[in-house]
Amino acid sequence: MEDARPTQETSDVKERLRDAIKKTAPGTALRHALDMIIAGHLGALICIGDSDNVIDAGDDGFKLDISFTANRLFELSKMDGAIVIDKDLTQILRANYHLNPDPSLPTTETGMRHRTAARMSLLTKATVISVSERRQVVTVYIGGEGHQLKSVPELMSSVNQLLVSMESTRGRLDRALLRLTTLELDNYVTLADITETIYLFEMLTTVSAELESLVLQLGSQGKSIEMQREELLGNTSDDYTLLLRDYARDNSEANAAAIRRELHGTDNADLRSAKGVAELLGYEEMAEDAILRPLGLRTLSNVSVVRKGMADKIVDEFGSLQTLLDNIESNPERLDDVGVKNPSILADSLYRMWGKRA
Secondary structure, rough: OOHHHHHHHHHHHHHHHHHHHHOOOOOHEEEEEEEHHHHHHEEEEEOOOOOOHHHEEOOOOOEEEOOHHHHHHHHOOOOOOOEEEEOOOEEEEEEEEEOOOOEEEEEOOHHHHHHHHHHHHHHHEEEEEEOOOOOOEEEEEEEEEEEEOOOHHHHHHHHHHHHHHHHHHHHHHHHHHHHHHHHHOOEEEHHHHHHHHHHHHHHHHHHHHHHHHHHHHHHHHHHHHHHHHHHHHHOHHHHHHHHHHHHOOOOOOHHHHHHHHHHHOOHHHHHHHHHHHHHHHHOOOOOOOOOOOOOHHHHHHHOOOOOOOOOHHHHHOOOOOHHHHHOOOOOOHHHHHHOOOOOHHHHHHHHHHHOOOO
8 A cells, every 4th residue: 555644744744834824924923023033134043833842852041931922022033042932823932042953854054043943844843934144034944945935025026927927828718718619519629629728727727826825925915916816717727627527538527636636747848748638538549630529518517598517417418519509409308308498598609609690
């Protein structure tokens, strides 16, 4: 049986890093204290959480057990040694505390404060923050890895670039999906068409994830950015899943989710490979210009009279979008059987999307 511990450990580190980013984001008391430390040209070593193990790894200093405030943390940073705070940032437990982590623990850091911080983050599950007095930067250590905090102007510069990229990609994707709908109704979708559309979905997903990470780092100053991100993302995640179900050999939701995970871990060059995409969809030796027959889940789900869950029933009844089009006028009773109350409206909607009827 495969050992799941490395995966669990990686997930734990990611979750602790996410929590650390939240705690140090602009607008938080901790970030306010760190900004004051930087402005005061001071250095600091701060350990947050896993307090018993942190304390066991040091000695001396002052036992405080006082309420945490930004001003108190700033004032205590004027002393040498580390400051120990509980995981909920409610109590400052120690100040001027001398940490002695195992010197054999591996680290690539050079400065004494940063080496200590990296080793303490390996020895314990604490979030360890090192503020460099000379370079005036803040580094957060989780699991031995350092993550340098960026200033708000630096973050906003990256945000603006990503928003432009996301808006452009969403426009390209919308155009590709409109074209794909027409091709589906014409029953002339090629593997190349699907490959290009999947690539655009992955581009949008990747840019959105990068932007989400920056929003997290911006804290209270990232709310409006998150609103813009969500607006640009819209319902594309649902459309992506439906697209994969439309064309995969196994059209289950579980398989579509598995394909999405595979695609997300695929490098950029392979995402453009029609052969690679075909294999993920469950087909072998398929040519780029091969014709694929869609189920029609995505197209049907975008018709207003098709209620949630009804697209699956229609596809189960007819088997494909083209079969539905062949029968929609000649045998409307079949649509009544699956719960479509207005077959004529559905027909008109599909024909308008096709451009065959005004």
